[in-house]
Amino acid sequence: MNQNFSLDPSASVLLPVAKKEKIDTVWDRHKAMQPQCGFGQLGICCRVCWKGPCRIDPFGDGPKRGICGANADVIVARNVVRMMAAGAAAHSEHGRHVALALLGVAEGRLADYQIRDEAKLRRIAGRLGIEEAGRGSHEVARDVALLTLADFQNQDHHDPCTWIKASLTEKRLDKLAGLEVLPHNIDAVVTGIMARTNVGCDADPVNLVLGGVKGALADFNGMALATELSDVLFGTPRPVITAANLGVLKEDAVNIALHGHNPLLSDLVCEIAHTMEDEARRAGASAGINLVGVCCTGNEVLVRHGIPLAANYLSQELALLTGAVDAMVVDVQCIMPSIAELGSCFHTEIVTTMDDCKITGTRHVSFKEETGAENARQIVTLAIEAFKRRNPQRVLIPDFKxxxxxxxxxxxxxxxxxxxxxxxxxxxxxxxxxxxxxxxxxxxxxxxxxxxxxxxxxxxxxxxxxxxxxxxxxxxxxxxxxxxxxxxxxxxxxxxxxxxxxxxxxxxxxxxxxxxxxxxxxxxxxxxxxxxxxxxxxxxxxxxxxxxxxxxxxxxxxxxxxxxxxxxxxxxxxxxxxxxxxxxxxxxxxxxxxxxxxxxxxxxxxxxxxxxxxxxxxxxxxxxxxxxxxxxxxx
Ligand code: SF4
Ligand code: FE2
Incomplete structure (x- = not known):
């Protein structure tokens, strides 16, 4: 099975476990979904209104237009630019979250966070045109956060977002300005795409795609600010030696997998876990607490703290199939809803943490920056409790790292x-x-x-x-x-x-x-x-x-x-x-x-x-x- 679906050697160890225990994985569900909808694959199925769904016949004598008259070009363009808007929204919400946290730190409201890379903060201030010399770091951080948040608020179409202006070559900015695709406000651009793709609006595929390009550049803007401000709060990555693949899980430790995308909680879990090693040992975990990463939250703590990476996206279920993960803590994005079921097949606590990202059948710890350290402690405690319920007979950690x-x-x-x-x-x-x-x-x-x-x-x-x-x-x-x-x-x-x-x-x-x-x-x-x-x-x-x-x-x-x-x-x-x-x-x-x-x-x-x-x-x-x-x- 593994030969066809994954190059990851851990899959060949763990997929037989799934089969034996009759647990579905992403590859089983993929197979069950075949053949997948050809109209969807071509992008010519429209569900923008309730006269539909409409689908265009790409080959035969069937309809060439939807009920409203939209042709394949319009339908494809609308579908794909809505995807761009959704991507921009995801990255930019992440960025906004980090920017608001920086503002909270600057205003002394978030005791659990601090400015870890002041030099970078000052370099960013310089890039964004904020005076920093002779000013305190919190004062500078406040200005940086507020100017960043203005990229979500500016209403002047002729004034592009600050971060994109500070991040590209002059020539590129001129070219993008000439095409009128430079974003001026992330939220407005995402909203604009949703508006123009409504039934009966923009029906020019080229115009639609250019609108999508603007949304994609808003995505770039949101990503750039998310990355840079995360470095200020959590440190800028430096080379570190670590390990990857499921062999990083430990039989004799409380294994906590950090999964999702946002470093705001996971970084605190790293900090708090250190202080709870004794508690884990008292629960019988002789090696204490072992943090591992999954997906991009995994990458965040990997590049900043050298936390080993257990799995990338398609391997997230495999991590649970080891029977060795005591808690999988998730924040946002790329979290398969299936992990709820997988967790329940084992002793694993699946802990959702963001109020806009819950999964039925899992435990929710409502993360708030104001109580971040306390939330992290709650989560580590849940993991230690789960470790006590772990069945050693069901543990199978592939020996690959x-x-x-x-x-x-x-x-x-x-x-x-x-x-x-x-x-x-x-x-x-x-x-x-x-x-x-x-x-x-x-x-x-x-x-x-x-x-x-x-x-x-x-x-x-x-x-x-x-x-x-x-x-x-x-x-x-x-x-x-x-x-x-x-x-x-x-x-x-x-x-x-x-x-x-x-x-x-x-x-x-x-x-x-x-x-x-x-x-x-x-x-x-x-x-x-x-x-x-x-x-x-x-x-x-x-x-x-x-x-x-x-x-x-x-x-x-x-x-x-x-x-x-x-x-x-x-x-x-x-x-x-x-x-x-x-x-x-x-x-x-x-x-x-x-x-x-x-x-x-x-x-x-x-x-x-x-x-x-x-x-x-x-x-x-x-x-x-x-x-x-x-x-x-x-x-
Ligand atoms: Fe059909 Fe037009 Fe409605 Fe799309 S917007 S579902 S093509 S009628
Ligand atoms: Fe990612």
Whole structure:
């Protein structure tokens, strides 16, 4: 079973357990869902009003228009831009939550939080045009938080959001302004998309997609502020050695899995768990408390604290099938509702924590920033109690874990480069790109999907691109895949990197005191942290005075799945990046929309979608794009 569905070796250990115990997994449900709706796959099913649902016949003599008259192009465009709006909403709610917490800290209302990286706060203030010299950190934090929140409130259409203005090249901002797709207010742009896609509104597919691009750029804005302000509150990632895959669970410890996306509670759980080790030992857990991560909350605590990563998206159920997880604490996004049932098949406490993200059949601890530490204590206590109920006979922890060196945010990358050239840290990177030691840069992002073999394309593409001397960056569940499969350590660099890339990674790694190369794939953080990669790209582009679409830089989401990925992919092309999708996007029922995002976008924006399910072929295509860009730059 595992051979077809997942590359993860833990799956082959645990799926037989599921079968024996008659527990459904995501792969069983995927199978039961076949054949999936062809109209949905093409994006030509409309449920925007109750005259419908309407569906367009793509081949035969059936209807070419919905009851209202909407054709396939309009229906596809409306569907996909609503997905972009939903993605933007998800990331931006996360960002708003963090910004409000920073405001609370600045105003002395949140005793459980503090400013952990004041230097970064001051750098951000500088970027946003806030005076910081000679002012107290709380005063500066208040201004930063309020200016950030203004990105959710500004009503002046001609004044784009502050964060996007502070995050892109001048040329890119001009281009986006010219197309009238720069967001001025995240909330207004998301609302605007919902309004224009209502029955009987915007019926021009190109206009609709451009509206979606604006929503996607609002998503970028929300992500950038979420990442940067999280660093202020919880610390900026630095390289740390840890491990990944389900072998990080411990038989003799209270295992607490932190799952979801938002660091506001999980960071406090990390802090509080340390203080409750004795309690865990008294309950019989000789190794105390073992925190592990799942999905992007996992990535947040991985890159900041070195908490090992147990699972990425499609492996979340496998974590529960080990019978060794005492509590799975979830916040928001990418949490399968199925975990309620899985938890109840074992002793596991599934704890939901956000009031707008509950799951029937689980326990809810209502997290509030004002009582964050107390909520964290409640959760750890629940885990310790559950540990006492754990049945050791049902514990099966796969013996797979891979060493992972993670925590390469923009600052960490620049600091490592500064060890080669303190005066001009970007110079070594640029020189190596120019001389071809680094042929190009690829950012892997995005999810896992049951429409592909889990993790497989990530691994195949990374090995092939690295052998061709492409520098690899990763975020989100893509990064989780690389960590689980041992591509984020020095051995991987020695095994898979082409000679010149290996030379560069070794020079930096040795200067950084790692006694060997940097890992083959650099883990930049959670999916909200894709903005970190943009920061590095913008610094490079600014240094050579070009726009982002001139760089030999590509993005890839081989297993894109969520609405958030639709938004990220779209801002990626809007920023000028050729962006690979390994999953067929649900737009192919419209030639207008498909041509727009795969071809016309290249002329309009420089970036475009490149759809290729086969990972070998996808890597070849990305290499060709990289070479095309190198030629255009004359390097
Ligand atoms: Fe059908 Fe038009 Fe209603 Fe969509 S909006 S369901 S196409 S009538
Ligand atoms: Fe994520």
């Amino acid at each position: 891979e060493t992972s060196i993670v925590g390469f945010g923009a600052e960490a990358i620049l600091e490592a480069l500064a060890l080669l050239d303190a005066e001009d840290p970007l110079k070594p990177l640029l020189d190596n790109v120019v001389n071809g030691n680094i042929r190009g840069i690829a950012l892997f992002a995005g999810c896992n999907s049951t429409n592909a073999k889990q993790d497989s394309s990530f691994v195949t593409m990374a090995k092939k691109l690295a052998a061709e001397n492409v520098l690899l960056l990763a975020t989100g569940c893509g990064a989780g895949a690389f960590a689980k499969h041992g591509l984020m350590n020095q051995e991987a660099t020695l095994a898979w990197a082409g000679e010149t890339l290996k030379g560069v990674l070794t020079a930096i790694g040795e200067a950084a005191g790692l006694g060997g190369p940097l890992p083959l794939v650099l883990h930049m953080g959670s999916c909200v942290d894709n903005s970190r990669a943009v920061q590095v790209a913008v610094a490079l582009a600014d240094k050579i005075g070009v726009d982002l679409d001139a760089l030999p830089l590509v993005a890839s989401a081989p297993e894109a799945m969520s609405e958030k990925a639709v938004a990220i992919g779209t801002w990626s092309i809007a920023l000028g990046l050729p962006t690979h999708l390994g999953i067929m996007p649900q737009v192919t029922g419209s030639k207008v929309v498909t041509d727009l995002v795969t071809e016309t976008a290249k002329e309009l924006l420089g970036g475009y979608f490149l759809v290729e399910p086969d990972p070998e072929a996808a890597a070849e295509k990305l290499l060709a794009v990289i070479d095309e860009r190198r030629r255009a730059l004359g390097i």
